[in-house]
Amino acid sequence: MTTAPREQQVLANYKLPELPYDYDSLEPYINAEIMRLHHSKHHQAYVNNFNKDLEEFQEAARNNDVGKMMLLQNTIKFNGGGHINHCLFWTNLAPKDQGGGESPVGELAEEIEREWGTFEAFKEKFNAIVVAIQGSGWGWLGFCTASKRLMIVACCNQDPLILQGLIPILGVDVWEHAYYLQYKNAKLEYLKAIWEVVNWKNVAELFQDAKAAAV
Numbered sequence: 549m550t551t552a553p554r555e556q557q558v559l560a561n562y563k564l565p566e567l568p569y570d571y572d573s574l575e576p577y578i579n580a581e582i583m584r585l586h587h588s589k590h591h592q593a594y595v596n597n598f599n600k601d602l603e604e605f606q607e608a609a610r611n612n613d614v615g616k617m618m619l620l621q622n623t624i625k626f627n628g629g630g631h632i633n634h635c636l637f638w639t640n641l642a643p644k645d646q647g648g649g650e651s652p653v654g655e656l657a658e659e660i661e662r663e664w665g666t667f668e669a670f671k672e673k674f675n676a677i678v679v680a681i682q683g684s685g686w687g688w689l690g691f692c693t694a695s696k697r698l699m700i701v702a703c704c705n706q707d708p709l710i711l712q713g714l715i716p717i718l719g720v721d722v723w724e725h726a727y728y729l730q731y732k733n734a735k736l737e738y739l740k741a742i743w744e745v746v747n748w749k750n751v752a753e754l755f756q757d758a759k760a761a762a763v
């Protein structure tokens with residue numbers, strides 16, 4: 549296999565990001581076993597497969613193999629989506645002693661109240677939409693670039709929210725690997741618990757970035 553000049557290569561060197569906290573630091577809401585497996589095994593697998601997909605895509609592009617390039621689209625969406633979704637998820641969470649679970653303030657809090665009345669009503673609505681996902685997926689709070697409003701959206705598999713015209717600011721992983729070892733079939737209990745470790749400071753920063761990007 550000949551190697552293309554560097555500038556012609558798709559970057560296929562995505563890496564698993566370090567967690568900004570310890571695996572056991574979200575307990576008792578998410579236990580250390582889940583966090584260790586989720587980060588070091590599941591997310592790592594998305595990273596590895598995404599890099600492999602991109603290498604194959606590059607090879608297909610070099611060979612002008614359009615059929616192969618199109619066939620790779622779904623797996624790139626799946627593994628690349630898995631990578632970017634998890635990167636966001638880790639930063640959306642924080643241990644209690646790093647501000648996890650503290651209610652949003654300022655502009656983001658005002659926007660949530662404008663859309664859903666109260667923060668409590670927002671969480672209930674979010675949980676109701678997300679618990680209804682059939683099979684694997686994600687619950688999102690996203691900023692719609694067209695309406696310039698916040699929306700709660702449920703997505704299947706690893707489908708990135710950006711494909712629906714929304715910039716994600718908070719993602720909640722509702723694949724079974726995210727909760728089953730601790731919560732078993734009680735998905736709603738997991739969803740109720742996760743608010744205790746949401747890093748609203750991070751979500752507020754992403755909200756500001758999304759507004760700036762959508763101008």
Ligand code: MN3
Nearest residue numbers: 590721723726
């Ligand atoms: Mn996951």
